Amino acid sequence: MKKNKAFKFRIYPTSEQKVLLGKTFGCCRLVFNYFLNLSTKKYDEEKITLKYKDYALMLNDLKREKEFLKEIDSISLQQELRHLADSFNNFFKYKKGYPKYKRKAMHNDSYSTMNVNDNIEILDKKYIKLPKIGKVQCKVHRDITNDYQLKSATISRVPSGKYYVSVLYEYEKEPISYKIDESKILGLDYQMKNLFISDNIIKTNDDFLKLYTKNEKRLQFLQKTLSRRQRPNHKKEIESSKRYEKQRIKVAKLLEYQKNKRIDYYNKLSKEIANQYDIVVIEDINMQDMAKESKLNSKATYDNGFGIFRNMLKYKLENLGKKLIIVDKYFPSSKLCNVCGYKNELLAITDKTWECPNCNTVHNRDINASINLKKEGLRIYNS
Numbered sequence: 001m002k003k004n005k006a007f008k009f010r011i012y013p014t015s016e017q018k019v020l021l022g023k024t025f026g027c028c029r030l031v032f033n034y035f036l037n038l039s040t041k042k043y044d045e046e047k048i049t050l051k052y053k054d055y056a057l058m059l060n061d062l063k064r065e066k067e068f069l070k071e072i073d074s075i076s077l078q079q080e081l082r083h084l085a086d087s088f089n090n091f092f093k094y095k096k097g098y099p100k101y102k103r104k105a106m107h108n109d110s111y112s113t114m115n116v117n118d119n120i121e122i123l124d125k126k127y128i129k130l131p132k133i134g135k136v137q138c139k140v141h142r143d144i145t146n147d148y149q150l151k152s153a154t155i156s157r158v159p160s161g162k163y164y165v166s167v168l169y170e171y172e173k174e175p176i177s178y179k180i181d182e183s184k185i186l187g188l189d190y191q192m193k194n195l196f197i198s199d200n201i202i203k204t205n206d207d208f209l210k211l212y213t214k215n216e217k218r219l220q221f222l223q224k225t226l227s228r229r230q231r232p233n234h235k236k237e238i239e240s241s242k243r244y245e246k247q248r249i250k251v252a253k254l255l256e257y258q259k260n261k262r263i264d265y266y267n268k269l270s271k272e273i274a275n276q277y278d279i280v281v282i283e284d285i286n287m288q289d290m291a292k293e294s295k296l297n298s299k300a301t302y303d304n305g306f307g308i309f310r311n312m313l314k315y316k317l318e319n320l321g322k323k324l325i326i327v328d329k330y331f332p333s334s335k336l337c338n339v340c341g342y343k344n345e346l347l348a349i350t351d352k353t354w355e356c357p358n359c360n361t362v363h364n365r366d367i368n369a370s371i372n373l374k375k376e377g378l379r380i381y382n383s
């Protein structure tokens with residue numbers, strides 16, 4: 001069974017390499033936007049949808065017209081076109097959003113390139129060789145064995161100005177035979193404010209909240225200063241834009257720090273859970289729907305990254321031969337009494353506890369929901 005694994009390393013390009021990377025980001029953005037515009041016109045005027053091979057042919061013409069496109073890694077441009085073709089496919093086939101133009105002001109740049117005849121290589125655990133860019137200093141903090149085949153690399157520059165490379169490998173994995181113990185089951189009820197709650201691990205919520213509120217005051221202060229600096233000052237425009245840039249980097253660095261802390265936390269937590277349980281049951285929650293439903297809480301929904309956590313958990317469980325079971329979002333996990341099965345249609349979203357009118361059990365809303373998830377998960381597992 002072929003499996004993929006990606007490693008992300010920080011890279012330290014020289015100033016010359018930074019210039020070339022900047023050019024590559026720019027050319028990739030230009031090509032992506034150029035063909036997005038062309039595709040939109042073609043579709044509006046002639047109802048024709050362009051495919052990757054159409055783009056690839058037209059790219060040659062564009063390169064003759066814009067000579068500077070020849071200076072950069074040609075595979076990176078092809079990858080942009082594949083990415084655009086995929087975006088259109090997702091739009092038409094899976095009703096995902098219409099492809100968006102790439103904006104320069106986002107300060108979030110990246111491009112991907114593929115390994116062809118070892119043109120991408122990790123050297124002496126200290127460098128990575130990249131097409132056109134050459135040997136870039138790289139902090140390789142993982143041991144990569146020889147049976148891992150390097151497939152592609154994505155080079156990125158984040159808002160704080162740091163550079164990273166994410167290297168994708170393919171390897172052969174023997175199917176795992178693991179005997180699942182059905183009693184080692186965990187039901188996780190998603191919570192907007194606390195990540196999640198369960199009938200036997202609640203302690204994690206406090207850890208998460210601590211992490212969430214830490215630095216929040218400082219971030220607010222920095223962002224306030226930033227928005228003040230954004231106001232144009234015609235007399236000293238250059239000076240003020242420098243100060244703005246400095247402040248923008250301060251904000252970006254703190255955001256990055258917080259994000260990394262949270263990712264570390266999700267990693268640790270998902271590892272702990274995957275080691276301890278054989279079956280984990282969660283609700284199928286659409287993060288975007290949740291955010292729309294309650295505008296007030298949208299920040300928390302995106303911030304707590306339940307989606308990221310869920311993916312990590314799935315990956316770690318599957319690697320051990322265990323199961324993540326996703327329960328339909330219409331399953332009334334909160335409304336059912338886990339003792340007698342009575343369905344409480346009157347349960348309001350604000351009810352934290354309720355008494356079952358049928359069997360008189362007093363329920364904590366969330367713990368009851370996680371027990372129901374466990375039962376439903378087990379039913380799905382055995383069906």
Ligand SMILES: [Zn+2]
Nearest residue numbers: 337340356359
């Ligand atoms: Zn009951």
